[in-house]
Amino acid sequence: MKPFEDVKRQILESAEKRFSDFGFNKTTLAEIAHDCKMSQANIYRYFKNKLDIAAFLTEWYFEHSHNRLRAIVRESGPGASQKLERFVVDYLRFNHTEVAKRSRIFDMVEYICRERRDIIEKNIATERALIAEILSEGNRNGEFNVKDVVATSGYIQSATLAFNALPFFLTFTRIGDYPLAEMEESARGVVRTLIKGLK
Numbered sequence: 001m002k003p004f005e006d007v008k009r010q011i012l013e014s015a016e017k018r019f020s021d022f023g024f025n026k027t028t029l030a031e032i033a034h035d036c037k038m039s040q041a042n043i044y045r046y047f048k049n050k051l052d053i054a055a056f057l058t059e060w061y062f063e064h065s066h067n068r069l070r071a072i073v074r075e076s077g078p079g080a081s082q083k084l085e086r087f088v089v090d091y092l093r094f095n096h097t098e099v100a101k102r103s104r105i106f107d108m109v110e111y112i113c114r115e116r117r118d119i120i121e122k123n124i125a126t127e128r129a130l131i132a133e134i135l136s137e138g139n140r141n142g143e144f145n146v147k148d149v150v151a152t153s154g155y156i157q158s159a160t161l162a163f164n165a166l167p168f169f170l171t172f173t174r175i176g177d178y179p180l181a182e183m184e185e186s187a188r189g190v191v192r193t194l195i196k197g198l199k
Helices: 004-022 029-035 050-073 080-115 117-141 149-159 166-170 180-198
Strands: none
Touching: 004 029, 004 050, 004 080, 029 050, 050 080, 050 117, 080 117, 080 180, 117 149, 149 180
């Protein structure tokens, strides 16, 4: 018999593939169970329902993106201004790539936004805390002169929302309408404008 976590991972991987290929709304637990070669009743030993599976997958997506961003924030060498620009541009690239690979999975993320606001709020708070780390570093090394790091990190997050929330609005359109090179140029322009104010 497979260990509990191995079976759970198998269910998540099968669900992600189904959600990516057919969308969250058109996928049933019975189909996920069939893909895993188990009964639907067995799924309930690991997850309460389809929303529970979606919540685990969404948290994994956010954790993966946060690990990338955290590596940028805590890298030694680049200054705070460079880190802030890389933070926004890398997040944009990550989101754009994910949308290109599996655009249908983001109806799942949209569903989570409505049904599990706690996951979204946690994501927002983590991103804001990472931006605050960059601002604090900028204050320490003399790049920035930010009086209220916490509030300002929130303002920056709001100002760059179009780049961070890419998966959510691309769900409803075609990715080709948003060429990555053009969006990167816009992201850099926004961040460089913000940096002038931070100084």
